[in-house]
Amino acid sequence: MWKPDRSSSKSLYQQIADDLERRISYGEFPPGSLLPSERKLAEQLGVNRSTVILAYAELRALGIIESHTGSGTRVSKYKWGVTPTHTPNWHRYVEGGSFLPNLPFLRRIREVLQQDKSMIDFASGELASDLSPVEEINILMGENHYTEYLGYDNPQGFVPLREELVSYLSQYRDIRTTESSILITSGSQQSLFLITQCLLTPGDAVAIEDPSYCYSLPMFQSAGLRLFRLPVDDKGVRPEDIRSLYKKHRIKMIFINPNFQNPTGAVLDADRRIELLDVASELGLPIVEDDPFSLTAYDGSPPQPLKSIDPIGSVLYIGSFSKIAASGLRIGWMVAPHSVVERLADARQQMDFGLSVVPQRVAAQFLKSHYFQPHLGRLRTHLLYKRDLLIEALQHELPDLVSFTIPQGGLHLWCKIIPEVNDNKLLEESIRRGVIFVPGSVYGSDSGYVRFTFARARADEIRSGISKFAAALRGVLC
Structure with missing residues (x-):
């Protein structure tokens, strides 16, 4: 500006x-x-x-x-x-128009972050530069010497990247697939957009987690979908709730983020995973599994994806580089039946004629390079360190005013504010003091919940950021 x-x-x-x-x-x-x-x-x-x-x-x-x-x-x-x-x-x-704007809270957060670069940022759901493989990507980009024509590429995605993803998914996620069943997208959000626009019709009922990142995406309402809640506890969603929603509303699709769920950090229980797949197959329902955080598991043992134990092809699996490498690469992927991939690739070609081949080539090189695995190890170590700094600060500043469950992976800490508080007043008072977060109501929760993202703020900002938040909270409680 x-x-x-x-x-x-x-x-x-x-x-x-x-x-x-x-x-x-x-x-x-x-x-x-x-x-x-x-x-x-x-x-x-x-x-x-x-x-x-x-x-x-x-x-x-x-x-x-x-x-x-x-x-x-x-x-x-x-x-x-x-x-x-x-x-x-x-x-x-x-x-006018059929595509709705972002939620007011999200527009306010974006506006503040654009205007004030000194704001301590617990809101942005992306990695800070010190957590991204910036040096490694610079080296790989320097090795790129283009001799071929840089024209429109395959709308399904750059073939060498899809081939590398076949190996990556097998090694890191225990998912067996082929390059013809992979669609490259510009991140998880485009995958969700294509699904809502191409595989569902206005008036369709879908099940989403509560709370859920999906509540913050107006694309669901823009597509005319009816959203029904699957409450999330410390073991994830309860599969029996799906059967109940199907009987009442004839839901047509299930959207789930089973590993270090956004915003709660919950991991779907192993027995519930099997039961969820059984219920979905019994009712003939597809499951959209959004899995951006698995490889951030702090102990180095990522939870098993639903897709890896899906025997009949019920699961559409979505992944992304945004939470494990760099959101600016704009590289995501979907694993789906070939007929679905063809349908979505055709739609995406109508939108943009396919992604740029340049970041796809860099992503492919990064996946097969000797840089990738050491980067994951450093990422987990640094995220764990920042998580612990955040927890220590909250316990010191607000021991009796907030409660939370400690996540074992991901980028977020989901907090319940024990006294009743107004989300808008708390956000504005925090902004005035120089710190910003995402109110829980953005994700469908009642007032009084907060999502702190600890991947964006610098380590030396976390303690002071929570101190500012604590002062803001006490200010609005007075």
Whole structure:
């Protein structure tokens, strides 16, 4: 985001006025569109509200904007004396469409993190740079010398990457498959999107965990799906609940994250895994297994995936590099029957003609390199260290105010705040103090739950971040 230059001889308010006038002239703010409030713009630009008031006054004097009590400040519809009779009503278009925006809490979190780089980040569900194989990937990228034509690749994915994934899935996840049954995607989220758009229809009922990452994805509502809850306890979901949901709602698909579940960190019990597959096969229901965290198991023994014990092909298996290597590579995969892979690859080709071959080539090289296994070992060690720092800080700062179950893998700690608390007030007070997290209600829980992600914050920030959170919590409880 543009910020005024405090070393410039031009006043701050004049710089702000000039920038807004430029953006209005470029059509970023069309005639009649609402501008940010004085308070919000001042926060975004890091200036006093009085400075924004002066900038708006300058633009009003030029006839570029208009302010009316109760309706805010808008770009003038009669700017420069011209009546824009054919200007589209962009607000109506933005509010329309079938694809819903992100949840308000998530939009607020994204906005804060973009504006304030000093914020201690317990919200972002990705690895920090010190946990990613940055040096190794730089070396591999330096070894790439392209001689062939860099055109559109196979919509199912780069063949050498799919071949490497066959070996990877066999070695690390005990999944036997072939390259023709693998679809490369731009991460787990695109896999979920393709499934909801291509294999289900509006009005279909699906079962998702409660709480669940899926609640935070408006793509499910955008697809017109009806969501029904499978409560998660310390052993994961209860398979008998699926039979009950099927009888009541005729669910058509089950979405599950059985290993270090997001957000709770729970691992589906071994007996429940077998029972879940039995129930699904009895009812003829497909299971979508999202498995991004397994290889982060701190003891080096990842839980067994459902797919590895699926005898009849009920499971669509989703994996990703985002939580074990680098989210910026944008590499995920799905293991599915070939007919499903062909259907989804056709749909994905209509969207983007297939992924870039460059990151796919790097991912393939990384998987087969001698760097991969040592990286996993370092990742587990560092995640365990950060998890312990977070737990120690919570026990020191809030011994009687939060409860949690200690996860044995993954990136998240799921906390219950013991006193009743308002999610919005707690989040805003935490932001004011310089720390941010994801409220549990984003995942379908009641108010009073918090997901702390410990993979993004630096180790030396964790103690101070929890101290700031503790002060915020006590502040809103007073």
